[in-house]
Amino acid sequence: MVLKFKEGSKVVYPSHGVGIINGIETNEVVGMVIKTYVIQFDKEKMVLRIPVGRAEKSGLRPLSTTSELDKVGKILLERPKTSRGMWSRRAKEYESKINSGNIVFVAEVVRDLHKNVDDPERSYSERIIYENALERLASEVSAIKKIDIEGAQNYLVNNLNTKNPYFVRKAALAAAKKAEEDALEAGESDEYEDDEAMAA
Known part of the structure:
Protein backbone atom coordinates (compact mmCIF):
# COMPACT_ATOMS: atom_id res chain seq x y z
CA MET A 1 0.00 0.00 0.00
CA VAL A 2 1.34 3.42 -1.01
CA LEU A 3 1.78 5.81 1.90
CA LYS A 4 0.49 9.30 1.10
CA PHE A 5 2.12 10.78 4.20
CA LYS A 6 5.44 10.12 5.86
CA GLU A 7 6.58 10.51 9.44
CA GLY A 8 6.97 14.20 10.28
CA SER A 9 4.37 15.35 7.72
CA LYS A 10 1.91 18.01 8.83
CA VAL A 11 -1.67 17.10 8.00
CA VAL A 12 -5.21 18.36 8.54
CA TYR A 13 -7.94 16.23 10.07
CA PRO A 14 -11.49 17.68 9.71
CA SER A 15 -12.58 17.73 13.34
CA HIS A 16 -9.19 18.50 14.93
CA GLY A 17 -7.30 20.72 12.51
CA VAL A 18 -3.54 20.61 12.01
CA GLY A 19 -1.58 17.67 13.37
CA ILE A 20 1.71 15.92 12.67
CA ILE A 21 2.38 12.32 11.69
CA ASN A 22 4.42 11.08 14.64
CA GLY A 23 4.80 7.58 13.29
CA ILE A 24 3.41 4.80 11.13
CA GLU A 25 2.56 1.63 13.02
CA THR A 26 2.21 -1.85 11.57
CA ASN A 27 -0.08 -4.26 13.39
CA GLU A 28 -1.53 -7.66 12.61
CA VAL A 29 -5.27 -8.01 13.20
CA VAL A 30 -7.02 -11.33 12.51
CA GLY A 31 -4.22 -12.35 10.20
CA MET A 32 -4.25 -9.04 8.33
CA VAL A 33 -1.38 -6.55 8.37
CA ILE A 34 -2.69 -3.03 8.95
CA LYS A 35 -0.62 0.12 8.73
CA THR A 36 -1.80 3.05 10.84
CA TYR A 37 -0.92 6.74 10.88
CA VAL A 38 -0.23 8.02 14.40
CA ILE A 39 -1.21 11.70 14.46
CA GLN A 40 -0.32 14.10 17.29
CA PHE A 41 -2.47 17.21 17.89
CA ASP A 42 -0.52 19.50 20.19
CA LYS A 43 -3.33 21.96 20.98
CA GLU A 44 -5.70 19.25 22.16
CA LYS A 45 -2.88 17.12 23.58
CA MET A 46 -4.28 14.04 21.90
CA VAL A 47 -3.13 11.24 19.62
CA LEU A 48 -5.29 9.83 16.83
CA ARG A 49 -4.67 6.59 14.96
CA ILE A 50 -6.09 6.22 11.46
CA PRO A 51 -5.63 3.13 9.25
CA VAL A 52 -3.71 4.10 6.12
CA GLY A 53 -6.39 2.51 3.95
CA ARG A 54 -9.10 4.72 5.45
CA ALA A 55 -7.14 7.96 5.62
CA GLU A 56 -8.61 9.56 2.51
CA PRO A 62 -2.11 17.55 3.46
CA LEU A 63 -1.76 21.26 4.23
CA SER A 64 -3.44 23.57 1.73
CA THR A 65 -1.46 24.69 -1.29
CA THR A 66 -0.37 28.27 -1.99
CA SER A 67 -3.18 28.67 -4.54
CA GLU A 68 -5.73 27.48 -1.96
CA LEU A 69 -4.31 29.97 0.53
CA ASP A 70 -4.68 32.71 -2.10
CA LYS A 71 -8.33 31.73 -2.42
CA VAL A 72 -8.71 32.13 1.34
CA GLY A 73 -7.29 35.64 1.02
CA LYS A 74 -9.93 36.48 -1.58
CA ILE A 75 -12.70 35.03 0.61
CA LEU A 76 -11.63 37.29 3.48
CA LEU A 77 -11.93 40.34 1.22
CA GLU A 78 -15.55 39.60 0.26
CA ARG A 79 -18.50 41.23 1.97
CA PRO A 80 -19.64 39.12 4.94
CA LYS A 81 -22.89 37.28 4.40
CA THR A 82 -25.77 38.00 6.74
CA SER A 83 -27.81 34.90 7.49
CA ARG A 84 -31.33 35.15 8.80
CA GLY A 85 -33.18 32.64 10.89
CA MET A 86 -32.67 31.04 14.27
CA TRP A 87 -29.17 31.30 15.70
CA SER A 88 -29.18 27.63 16.76
CA ARG A 89 -29.57 26.56 13.14
CA ARG A 90 -26.92 28.98 11.89
CA ALA A 91 -24.56 27.87 14.67
CA LYS A 92 -24.81 24.27 13.48
CA GLU A 93 -24.05 25.38 9.92
CA TYR A 94 -20.98 27.31 11.09
CA GLU A 95 -19.73 24.38 13.18
CA SER A 96 -20.28 22.03 10.25
CA ARG A 127 -17.91 34.40 20.20
CA ILE A 128 -16.77 30.82 20.82
CA ILE A 129 -17.59 29.70 17.27
CA TYR A 130 -15.75 32.72 15.84
CA GLU A 131 -12.70 32.07 18.01
CA ASN A 132 -12.69 28.37 17.08
CA ALA A 133 -12.88 29.20 13.37
CA LEU A 134 -10.13 31.82 13.65
CA GLU A 135 -7.89 29.42 15.59
CA ARG A 136 -8.52 26.59 13.12
CA LEU A 137 -7.73 28.83 10.15
CA ALA A 138 -4.72 30.41 11.84
CA SER A 139 -3.24 27.03 12.77
CA GLU A 140 -3.11 26.00 9.11
CA VAL A 141 -1.85 29.40 7.95
CA SER A 142 0.89 29.26 10.59
CA ALA A 143 1.95 25.80 9.41
CA ILE A 144 2.02 26.90 5.76
CA LYS A 145 3.78 30.22 6.35
CA LYS A 146 5.97 28.81 9.15
CA ILE A 147 4.97 31.48 11.67
CA ASP A 148 3.47 31.13 15.14
CA ILE A 149 -0.31 30.92 15.56
CA GLU A 150 -0.56 34.35 17.21
CA GLY A 151 1.23 35.88 14.24
CA ALA A 152 -1.11 34.04 11.86
CA GLN A 153 -4.17 35.30 13.75
CA ASN A 154 -2.86 38.87 13.62
CA TYR A 155 -2.20 38.46 9.90
CA LEU A 156 -5.78 37.28 9.25
CA VAL A 157 -7.48 39.90 11.44
CA ASN A 158 -5.32 42.67 9.98
CA ASN A 159 -6.33 41.61 6.46
CA LEU A 160 -9.99 41.75 7.46
CA ASN A 161 -9.73 45.13 9.17
CA ASP A 182 -16.66 63.53 21.61
CA ALA A 183 -17.25 66.92 19.98
CA LEU A 184 -20.79 67.04 21.33
CA GLU A 185 -19.60 66.10 24.80
CA ALA A 186 -16.86 68.75 24.64
CA GLY A 187 -19.44 71.34 23.55
CA GLU A 188 -21.73 70.48 26.45
CA SER A 189 -18.77 70.73 28.82
CA ASP A 190 -17.87 74.21 27.51
CA GLU A 191 -21.49 75.30 27.83
CA TYR A 192 -21.58 74.06 31.43
CA GLU A 193 -18.40 75.99 32.24
CA ASP A 194 -19.87 79.16 30.68
CA ASP A 195 -23.01 78.78 32.81
CA GLU A 196 -20.88 78.42 35.94
CA ALA A 197 -18.90 81.54 35.04
CA MET A 198 -22.08 83.56 34.54
CA ALA A 199 -23.50 82.33 37.83
CA ALA A 200 -20.34 83.41 39.62
Missing part, protein backbone atom coordinates in the same frame (compact mmCIF):
# COMPACT_ATOMS: atom_id res chain seq x y z
CA LYS A 57 -12.17 8.56 3.39
CA SER A 58 -11.74 10.02 6.88
CA GLY A 59 -10.90 13.41 5.36
CA LEU A 60 -7.23 13.40 6.32
CA ARG A 61 -5.41 15.71 3.92
CA LYS A 97 -18.11 24.29 8.08
CA ILE A 98 -15.38 24.47 10.73
CA ASN A 99 -15.28 20.67 11.04
CA SER A 100 -15.50 20.05 7.29
CA GLY A 101 -11.73 20.18 6.88
CA ASN A 102 -12.21 22.65 4.01
CA ILE A 103 -10.05 25.74 4.59
CA VAL A 104 -12.29 27.89 2.37
CA PHE A 105 -15.39 27.04 4.43
CA VAL A 106 -13.52 27.91 7.64
CA ALA A 107 -12.46 31.25 6.12
CA GLU A 108 -16.11 32.00 5.31
CA VAL A 109 -17.07 31.51 8.96
CA VAL A 110 -14.28 33.83 10.12
CA ARG A 111 -15.31 36.51 7.62
CA ASP A 112 -19.04 36.28 8.35
CA LEU A 113 -18.71 36.35 12.15
CA HIS A 114 -15.97 38.98 12.24
CA LYS A 115 -18.59 41.65 11.58
CA ASN A 116 -19.88 41.32 15.16
CA VAL A 117 -16.50 40.99 16.86
CA ASP A 118 -16.84 44.37 18.63
CA ASP A 119 -20.54 44.02 19.42
CA PRO A 120 -20.97 43.91 23.23
CA GLU A 121 -24.31 42.15 22.73
CA ARG A 122 -22.79 39.30 20.74
CA SER A 123 -23.76 35.97 22.28
CA TYR A 124 -21.26 33.75 24.07
CA SER A 125 -21.79 30.90 21.60
CA GLU A 126 -21.16 33.19 18.62
CA THR A 162 -7.51 46.94 6.66
CA LYS A 163 -8.23 45.32 3.28
CA ASN A 164 -11.86 44.22 3.34
CA PRO A 165 -13.90 47.25 2.09
CA TYR A 166 -16.85 46.35 4.34
CA PHE A 167 -14.80 46.41 7.55
CA VAL A 168 -12.75 49.45 6.48
CA ARG A 169 -15.97 51.41 5.93
CA LYS A 170 -17.46 50.12 9.18
CA ALA A 171 -14.38 51.27 11.11
CA ALA A 172 -14.47 54.68 9.42
CA LEU A 173 -18.14 55.15 10.31
CA ALA A 174 -17.48 54.11 13.91
CA ALA A 175 -14.58 56.56 14.15
CA ALA A 176 -16.70 59.38 12.70
CA LYS A 177 -19.50 58.64 15.16
CA LYS A 178 -17.05 58.60 18.07
CA ALA A 179 -15.55 61.93 16.95
CA GLU A 180 -19.04 63.44 16.71
CA GLU A 181 -19.94 62.19 20.20
